Amino acid sequence: MSMLWVDKYRPKELSALDYHIQQAEELKNLVEHSDFPHLLVYGPSGAGKKTRIMCILKELFGPGVERLKMEPITVTTPSNKKVEIMTVNSNYHIEINPSDVGIYDRVVVMDLIKNIAQTQQIGMTGNQRDFKVVLLTEVDNLTKDAQHALRRTMEKYSANCRLILCATSLSPVIPAIQSRCLPIRVAAPSVSEIATILQSTCEKEDLELRPELAEQIATAVNGNLRRALLICEVYKMEHGDLSEQVGEPLPIPEPDWKVFVVQTASLITSEQSIENLMAVRERLYELLSNGIPPEIVLKELLTALLMKCDKHIIPQVLREAALYEYRMTQGNKHIVHLEAFVTKFMCLYQRHLKSLMQGF
Amino acid sequence: MHSFLKSGKLGEAGSSNSPTSGSAKKRLKKLQWVEKYRPKTVEDVVEQKDVVAVLKECISGADLPNMLFYGPPGTGKTSTILAAAHQLFGDLYKDRILELNASDERGIQVIRDKIKTFSQLTVCSARADGNPCPALKIIILDEADAMTQAAQAALRRTMEKETKTTRFCLLCNYVSRIIEPLTSRCTKFRFKPLNQSFILERLQAICKQEKVLVAENILNVLVQESGGDMRRAITALQSCANLQGKNSHITLENVYEVLTVVPEKWVANFLDLCRKRTDIKQIIQFINELEQQAYPTHKIFEQLNVLLIESDTISEPLKAEIGEYLAESSFRSTCSRADFTHLLDFAVHTQEILTVDPEARKWEQQENAKCTIIQGLV
């Protein structure tokens, strides 16, 4: 099976990164000149955080970090429950996504770091690093409990363990952790940077990509380079040729779930009733059970609804959205708050329609 | 906070002295500038005159009171008491000081046992080098505001009982989080945010020593953006130096990145967008672009706030109204990853406040508040 372009052409060295070049050089300096600090790498999804992190690891440890194994580890909680979590590791680092284990994230993270810190690295030839790296992804999903525990652990075991934390948003990361890390901001690449990368990728594939298409894809993906490459590759498979335009200009496909959200918004504005609310609920359930994070569901639903409602109710709709978004973070049944928001929206929307009719 | 209580088992209390943390400390000493440039004597502590004066008295023989230091991070609380302790006890330092911070277990059990045991040890009043020193021990409770109320209450008794042999020094950011019976037993010292000129002076000295290349104006920005927090300033300086490598100058971009400052133009554009009535699509587009830049949302709010306060085109009552909403949005945004929703909400509300007549706004809000029923429901 052939590899996807996103994987096949993923840069492997800091010096091979195509954008934020200045930052890449600085990271090289950091690896070279300093006792490596803990890092907090943040930026929107598809902006290239993970690629950058892997390049840093390679710069630190050499090609050995590319020999990856997938391994589950099992941790026993204080209440004697066994939780299993998947890890990706090399001889030099270990990667986990602690939010895979929900509220047990604290136990898992502690256990992992302690284990690594206590097995001192001896006889690591070829490089002079005496620490291992623990890479935690989605730290913006860590429970507060886990974050507080981490704060202590970061200092205590810093002699032979460094953390690289990866997040899309810094907001939920407690200040105590932020201040213990060097922040590395990975902004999304610009439209022209994405277009250039699409061009160079196609060149490597011996394909000709017409500039307008590159531009069109780059504009449609909201800075998500991964999606741009995927779309480009799908185009190539479906149409064979990227160099010439045949017939109508092709629309850039939206992801299925986004289409689904927009349809849901239409359903909401089509009729405001209990029956309809039930139908909307089904759809919300479906989105959540497909693993779309609740805050993303709310964001996309909100955006779609805002496109459909009168400017007089927009401020109120937003106020409610912000409120329910906040409540969602406080409770643990997301669906309840999403539904409550939809209900509130229906009320506001319906009342506005009525007032318009009375106006006539 | 509860974790202090839950895991306050005595057996674990000593584990922070395990070999790993010992070697970690040694390492850090060699490498971290915050540690390397910590004041060695109380005279080295800048700005905090009151406490320095009192401690000098104590070092030359006066009785040491129980003390409470409070103030923002990086103003020298920890450094001051550590320096004083070193000067008081010299080589005996290790035997006379018990330092516990939020990273250590400090549940009731630990307060009752570990602190009690330590304070009951008897000590003499001479140092190995023949110099006199007080026949006292000092227990430093760093980050005391992270202790549970119950643990603080337990401390109260101990403090009273051991007053002959032991002094306590509590350090915290928020004095309001320390229970009254404790604060009333201590002499309180407020640590002010450090004056920028002091921080600048210190950084210049470090630059010289460490051979850091940095232009005067850029160092000024670094100092300004650290907000009177010396730790932040020193850490930022070291990070910049590490990113820039040897033999090249620290840039303004370096400083902005390590202190996660949002470039002025984004913040200014944000506020400008709120000044006129624009289509919601335009605002969404702007927030999307802003989000792609990945600037931390709390920083965006913080800088918007400054810009707002400094604005001379927005009236004071409107500033107050926007400020209130800003506080609310900013708080909500720290709880979730939904930065988009909260930024958008704030932008649209600010726009309302700045462009719609207050009376009309009030009416609209009241109407909306009444609206809670879907027709189908009744």
Ligand SMILES: Nc1ncnc2c1ncn2[C@@H]1O[C@H](COP(=O)(O)OP(=O)(O)O)[C@@H](O)[C@H]1O
């Ligand atoms: N008043 C001060 N005078 C000199 N250095 C200071 C002062 N305040 C802070 N520092 C520097 O900042 C760093 C952190 O100070 P610290 O005492 O740990 O702050 P905190 O008040 O948070 O306990 C120290 O390394 C020290 O070098």
Ligand SMILES: [Mg+2]
């Ligand atoms: Mg301190």
